Amino acid sequence: MLLIPSTLRAEIEAHAEQGYPHEVVGILAGNSVMNTVQVLRSLVNERGDTNNRYQVSALALYRATQALESEGWDILGYYHSHPDHPSQYSEYDREHALPNLSYVIVSIQNATADTMQSWRLSEDRASMIEETIEFLG
Amino acid sequence: MPTIEIPTPLRPYANNQSVIAVSGATVKEVLTDLLTQYPDLEKHLKDRKGHVRSFVNIYLGDEDIRSLDGEDTEVESDDQLIIIPSIAGGRI
Numbered sequence: 001m002l003l004i005p006s007t008l009r010a011e012i013e014a015h016a017e018q019g020y021p022h023e024v025v026g027i028l029a030g031n032s033v034m035n036t037v038q039v040l041r042s043l044v045n046e047r048g049d050t051n052n053r054y055q056v057s058a059l060a061l062y063r064a065t066q067a068l069e070s071e072g073w074d075i076l077g078y079y080h081s082h083p084d085h086p087s088q089y090s091e092y093d094r095e096h097a098l099p100n101l102s103y104v105i106v107s108i109q110n111a112t113a114d115t116m117q118s119w120r121l122s123e124d125r126a127s128m129i130e131e132t133i134e135f136l137g
Numbered sequence: 138m139p140t141i142e143i144p145t146p147l148r149p150y151a152n153n154q155s156v157i158a159v160s161g162a163t164v165k166e167v168l169t170d171l172l173t174q175y176p177d178l179e180k181h182l183k184d185r186k187g188h189v190r191s192f193v194n195i196y197l198g199d200e201d202i203r204s205l206d207g208e209d210t211e212v213e214s215d216d217q218l219i220i221i222p223s224i225a226g227g228r229i
Contacts, residue, residue, distance in 0.1 A: 023227055053227030058194035058201070062221045075145060078224055085228035093226040096192050099181060100146040103226070125180055 001132045002076070002102045002118045003036040004028075009135050011040055012106055013113035016081035020111045022050040025080040027064060028102060032074035035102075036136075039073055053092065054080050077102030077118075084109060087117040089128045097121040102131055141171055141218040143178075150177040159218075164195060165208035167218065182220070194221045 004012075015024050025045050030038035041064055045054040065075050078101065082088075087107040089097075097103055099121045107114040119128035138158045143151045151157060157174065161167035168189070172179045182193050189195070195202045196219045202210045212218070 025224070025226075047225075047227075052229050053225065055225040056223060058196075058221040058223040061223055080226055082228040090227060090229055092229065096225040098144070098146040098222055100149060 001035065001134055002104070003034065003134050003136055004104075005037065005136045007137065008037055008040055009116065012079050012104065012116070015040075015042055016106045016108050017111055017113055019045075019081060020108050021083045023047075023052070023054045023081050023083060025054040025056060025078060027068065028076045028079055028104060029068045029073035030076055032076060035076065037076055039068065040079075041068060051083055075101070077104065079104035079106065081106050081108050087115045089119045093119070094121065094125070094128050097125075097128060099123070099125075103128065104133070138214060139167060139212045139216040139218060141167060141220065144220055144222050146222075147178060147181055147220070150181070151175045161212060163208065163212060164197070164202050164210045164218070167212055168195075168208065192223045192225055194223055195219070196221055 023045055025043045027041040028037045030036050043056045043064060046057055047053050047055045082105055087105040103119045106116045118131040118133050120131050122129055138160055140156050141159050142156050148155060159167045159170045161170050182189060184190055197210060197216060
């Protein structure tokens, strides 16, 4: 289970709505023992076709995660948006996922946040398994 | 011996170690040694064809090996390699 404060849920949704019709992406950080998100960090989507996909290069991601870790946060995973598309993971999402992380996807329908789901890569990499999100507060 | 830093999500497959001593004169040999030591890493670092996955970036110091000689890049005994994943995904 992934715990997300309602205030941070609202921030993810706002980021995604503001970025519509493009995909937005960010880091979920917090306490790995409690699997609780406590801080977000938005990232720049470096792809050209940002309405369908996202990409963040190694060094940009490394700088952002190192900064969070130096502040004492654990990297719990990443969030990204699916403009006018369900919050179901795609094959492209699965192919590029790493284990032991939460991949939160928020569906944005006509510029408004709809569903939010979290996924974790299966051990054999063949699928992603939905992880329950509990919203706090 | 050269060392290679493992990204946090993959450390459970490397006995929870963050930095591993490896042997080899090239990146290819170092990777082979790493996967011999910790074979459970292979499915996350390489695709079914045995190629390093596109989102798995290997740095020798500050340089991405793709800007050097790729997996043929020579490795010295005091070199420090880092595996730095990039992230990608999308609705399609």
